[in-house]
Amino acid sequence: MSKKIILTGCAGFIGYHTGLLYLKKGYKVLGIDNINDSYDKQLKKKRLDHLKRDKNFIFKKCDIENLSKLENIFKFFNKGTKPIAIINLAAKTGVRKSTSEPRLYFQSNLMGALNIAQCALKFKINKIVHASTSSVYGNSNEKSFSVDSETSSPVSNYAASKKSSEVLMHAINKIHKINITILRFFTVYGPFGRPDMSPFIFIESNLRKKQITLYGDGNQKRDFTYVDDIATGIFKSQKLKGFNILNLGNNRPIKINNLLNTIKKLSNTPNKIKKTRSLLVDVKYTSANIDKTFDLIKWEPSTKFEIGVSKTFKWHQENRKWLKKIKI
Numbered sequence: 001m002s003k004k005i006i007l008t009g010c011a012g013f014i015g016y017h018t019g020l021l022y023l024k025k026g027y028k029v030l031g032i033d034n035i036n037d038s039y040d041k042q043l044k045k046k047r048l049d050h051l052k053r054d055k056n057f058i059f060k061k062c063d064i065e066n067l068s069k070l071e072n073i074f075k076f077f078n079k080g081t082k083p084i085a086i087i088n089l090a091a092k093t094g095v096r097k098s099t100s101e102p103r104l105y106f107q108s109n110l111m112g113a114l115n116i117a118q119c120a121l122k123f124k125i126n127k128i129v130h131a132s133t134s135s136v137y138g139n140s141n142e143k144s145f146s147v148d149s150e151t152s153s154p155v156s157n158y159a160a161s162k163k164s165s166e167v168l169m170h171a172i173n174k175i176h177k178i179n180i181t182i183l184r185f186f187t188v189y190g191p192f193g194r195p196d197m198s199p200f201i202f203i204e205s206n207l208r209k210k211q212i213t214l215y216g217d218g219n220q221k222r223d224f225t226y227v228d229d230i231a232t233g234i235f236k237s238q239k240l241k242g243f244n245i246l247n248l249g250n251n252r253p254i255k256i257n258n259l260l261n262t263i264k265k266l267s268n269t270p271n272k273i274k275k276t277r278s279l280l281v282d283v284k285y286t287s288a289n290i291d292k293t294f295d296l297i298k299w300e301p302s303t304k305f306e307i308g309v310s311k312t313f314k315w316h317q318e319n320r321k322w323l324k325k326i327k328i
């Protein structure tokens with residue numbers, strides 16, 4: 001009998017790559033997603049089509065805010081072998097949009113997380129891996145963000161919703177002793193990425209010869225982390241017991257200007273950049289301290305920035321036919 005896992009947000013960027021990894025390792029994967037309209041749904045449909053090619057992948061369209069529907073799905077998948085974990089990646093994503101729609105973010109990211117935890121308890125699934133974000137560190141002045149750093153000063157509604165879900169998960173672990181691992185991801189990029197994030201927007205704009213709106217002077221730094229490394233980190237973290245918070249980041253922050261230059265070199269075409277004021281919700285810098293992650297699960301990223309961007313760029317080149325129609 002194959003091992004089973006439940007993966008929410010499976011049509012999303014990280015969910016898709018995580019699903020592929022589990023399927024490759026022979027798991028049976030129940031994927032859940034509501035296919036929301038955070039960005040062009042075409043991308044989500046394409047990702048799902050890929051996952052559905054594997055007979056061990058089952059998809060259920062469901063909103064994690066809908067507890068009774070979620071319970072029915074869990075009941076169905078719980079028959080026979082019990083899933084060894086729930087990986088909760090479903091979330092309303094995008095820092096900037098969270099300013100105008102805070103309620104939607106809290107509904108999916110906090111109440112949705114509560115429903116996932118309730119299902120885990122009801123169906124006696126003893127492990128939750130829950131996605132959080134480097135955004136919880138806000139505008140930290142620390143050189144690299146350790147999981148013991150201050151996180152009670154988020155600067156966006158998105159970060160606040162994710163921090164709230166971390167606090168909720170902590171209480172659930174204390175009360176019910178269920179194993180919970182919180183993973184704080186740092187600016188993830190790679191093939192099949194998100195059209196609301198800079199690597200996708202910059203590459204597509206360059207290839208379409210369209211103007212790029214650059215917020216700030218481009219000297220802000222992000223700890224870009226390649227998506228396959230993130231999927232490996234998720235997989236490795238499923239074995240942890242108790243309550244843990246880990247960073248999954250690259251520990252090597254890169255200037256946004258450096259990303260733009262790398263793309264320019266790969267395409268041999270200049271970027272058409274229009275600079276504008278940086279936004280309050282955009283932090284200036286992110287950098288992960290991954291000492292604890294290495295200690296506990298022996299994880300560190302293996303993809304160098306230049307290699308990761310080059311693989312991502314190649315994927316964009318190879319998929320021009322349909323990608324050029326994706327709204328950015």
Ligand SMILES: NC(=O)c1ccc[n+]([C@@H]2O[C@H](COP(=O)([O-])OP(=O)(O)OC[C@H]3O[C@@H](n4cnc5c(N)ncnc54)[C@H](O)[C@@H]3O)[C@@H](O)[C@H]2O)c1
Nearest residue numbers: 009011012013014034035036063064090091131133185188
């Ligand atoms: N991509 C990054 O750089 C990054 C960084 C930090 C944290 N994260 C976190 O990682 C997780 C995955 O992010 P991603 O980049 O793949 O984003 P994504 O938006 O591509 O994927 C999220 C998926 O969840 C689904 N979803 C949203 N709300 C839902 C709901 N209520 N019910 C069911 N499905 C729902 C969406 O339709 C989407 O397919 C999220 O929790 C996100 O907050 C991502």
